[in-house]
Amino acid sequence: MASLPSFAGSGSLKLEPDSRKHSPASLSTDKSPSISYPRTHKFTQLDGKSESVRSMDFQEALSRIKDGSRIETSYYVPLLQECIDRNSLAGAQNLHSHIIKTGTHEDLFVLTFLVNVYAKCGAMENARKVFTSLPRKNVVAWTTLMTGYVHNDQPDAAIYVFQQMLEFGSYPTNYTLGSALTACSALNFLELGKQIHAYSIKYQIDHDTSVGNSLCCLYSKCASLNSAIKAFQKIGRRNVISWTIIVSACGDNARAAKGLRFFTEMLAENVEPNEFTLTSALSMCCTMQSLRVGAQVHCLSIKLGYGSNLRIKNSIMYLYLKCGWFREAQQLFNGMEDMSLVTMNSMIAGYGEMMDLAKDDLSAYHNGTEALNIFSKLNNSGFKPDLFTFSSVLTICSKMVALEQGEQIHAQTLKTGYLSDVIVGTALVNMYNKCGSIERASRAFLEMSARTLISWTSMINAFTQNGQTQQALQLFEDMRLVGVRPNQVTFVGVLSACGHAGMVDEAFGYLEMMQKDYKIRPVMDHYACLIDMFVRLGRMQKTWQN
Structure with missing residues (x-):
């Protein structure tokens, strides 16, 4: 992988200001019909000296484009934004065709926005083709393509684009690094994430909210809670997303009490939690089985207007169930419309x-x-x-x-x-x-395509309980043959099978195997199987001797 480029500036890196101001009033007076598309969805059609204004919907606008009507460059963006809002891939493709026909494919701003549209519509192949055709590639274009891959669950492709960007010589911004870190989280690429973290520290952008949030996610996903907390504490302006990430990180890493302390600190700083923060807090109340704190969080959620929120209701109901309040859980369940x-x-x-x-x-x-x-x-x-x-x-x-x-x-x-x-x-x-x-x-x-230790142990115990000793012991040998390591519970089943069949020598052989080959120390259940075996055989004296 190419190394991160050096950067001679200081402070927070920003996206390049390669955007344009579009005025709805700037209409063409060409002889051919012209439509303009401001955000109010009003179209102005000019025909010679006469001028009429009328309202036109999105589909009618697309049909006018198909008819060959010319559109001003400044109004492609609102049309493309409408494609995102409607998740209209067909509309984006129609606009793309029109952009090529009218020669607007040389416009970097419009084409970069088109990359974003295709990504939001889930057409990453189209987004990549448009990106490749760009006359020049700035950091906005690189970041747009990376973010598209991340949002479409292709983090490996996002990392590849990030590597290409570095080799190309483009300088990553805070948004670029945030997107790269999100991809690292999805792939559990901790080492690459640490390199990006070091870069952000070197150029003093580790305090940026998007970078800090992404770092918290990465370290939490990689089970490094202390590093996640340090990254969180470095964030200059913590928003509700920042707090939600660190609260959830504590819950995901079995530190529920610490997560609730962060939740309390968040409220003390007058940051209003959202539904995800509240459900994370309630989840930790379930872990701690703390009805008192859970009831307070429930009251807060109602106060903030989340009383009818399905996520909140599910979390409250699960809390009641975990704490043994089954009647209350039933009442809540029966009263739920959705x-x-x-x-x-x-x-x-x-x-x-x-x-x-x-x-x-x-x-x-x-x-x-x-x-x-x-x-x-x-x-x-x-x-x-x-x-x-x-x-x-x-x-x-x-x-x-x-x-x-x-x-x-x-x-x-x-x-x-x-x-x-x-x-x-x-x-x-x-x-x-x-x-x-x-x-x-x-x-x-036998129909199971994959088997775990629990699966093997369950079947061994099933044979044992039904008096099929030979099948139980043969299955145990099959399990060892395929490389599955038995545990204490497995050997309870095996010893019980030997006990039911009166196989004394075999039982002591398996007991020795358990200790020598698998370093498992016998517990009361194992000895109980041996005692039961001797009792069945009427050899009580042997029981006391062993």
């Missing part, structure tokens, strides 16, 4: 937790039924279940021993393609096992 998939997933998972805490089997069954009713409502409401939905509802079917409902959900995972997901596949194996269908559990395990 819902999202997150809302329903949270409530389904909440009912699953309520089943575990139920006082009797009837209450647990009732909670499970409510969860399945919400799942049915989710399907009928047009929402598409995701992997979290399926894993939660399959777990509930396991607890209810609801084989028929589990089979229906299995069919739905096949249809939607989620069966290949390891979380859903593992939940399916557990469901069939709990319902006593070891054959279907085994089939679901």
